[in-house]
Amino acid sequence: MKNLKLATAGVFAFTALTGLLAPVTASAALVSGNATITIDNPAFIASNFYSNYVEKFWDASNNNLGITGAxxxxTTLSLVGNTAMLFPVNTNLVTTTCPACGPYGRTLQATDMDATNTSVGQIGLSGAWRINGPGGVLTPYDFRLVKTAGTWNISTYDTAFGYQNFLKLANVSESLNGNGELLLSGDLKWTGLWASLAGANTNAVVGTFNLAPAAVPVPAAVWMFGSGLIGLLGVSRRKAVVAA
Known part of the structure; x- marks a missing residue:
């Protein structure tokens, strides 16, 4: 009988622990999570007429920084391999502007796209790049992701040119996970005005894109609770053995 009680207690403890430690993700209708853009600089260099490369990356913490050649x-990107850059999805519902931030201003692009209807709205991805090389300096920044006529495009914004498509996604995989959150991935190719400025081959793959939900960290208290359950189970087992 004692062994039966011990086994039952063990099952309850294990169930409670695994339930607490199960992966937790944010749940919302709007697109959320983190985008990872990986640039293959050798392919990037080979894809454009001027052999320019992505030199630098500034993340969202530098969103008010004017980006110029100086x-x-x-973060300096590798010239001989791939560099992955993290772009957390912006949580603001309305795009905010900072006209005085740099010569062409900066913006915090809004995220107002519903994960279940990606043909409407946009996904804001703050960050900035500097493209450098023999063709001179280009500074694409303040990205947003928009789906137009079935094609996903990453566009940039500044006060001189407004919104301009920069990279498009090819070989796209788009789905929802069990929580209704958007999963999106694909290859990256030049497109739009930026392709024209660089004399780029719009069929060349220059990197990859991946959007996934951001996992919510498990609080330390949960780990302590789990350790306590396991400890109590061990004590109960020892007592049962002694009593036997």
Missing amino acids: TSGG
Whole structure:
């Protein structure tokens, strides 16, 4: 009888622990999560007439920084391999502007796209790049992701040119996970005005894109609770053995 009680207690403890430690993700109708853009610089260099490359990346924490050929800081990309860059999806519902941030201003692009209807709205992805090389300096920044006529495009914004398509997704995989959150991935190719400025081959794959939900970290208290359950189970088992 004691062994039966012990086994039952163990099952309850294990069920409680696994339930608490199960992966948790944010649940919302609007698109959320993190986008990872990976640039293959050798392919990028080969794809454009001027052999330009993506030199630097500034993340969302530098969203008020004016990006020019002289801007310092940022993360330097590899010239001989792939570099992955994280773009958390913006949570603001309305695009905000900072006209005085740099020569052409900066914006925090809104996210107002419903994960179940990706033909409407946009996904804001703050960040900035500097493209450098023999063809001079280009500074695409303040990205947004929009689906137009079935094609996903990453566009940029500045006060000189407005919204301009920069990269498009090819070989796209688009779905919803069990929580109704958008999963999106594909290859990246040049497109739009930026392709024209760089004299780029719009059929060349220069990187990859992946959007996935952001996992919510498990609180430390949960781990402590789980450890306590396991400890109590061990004590109960030892007592049962002694009593036997």
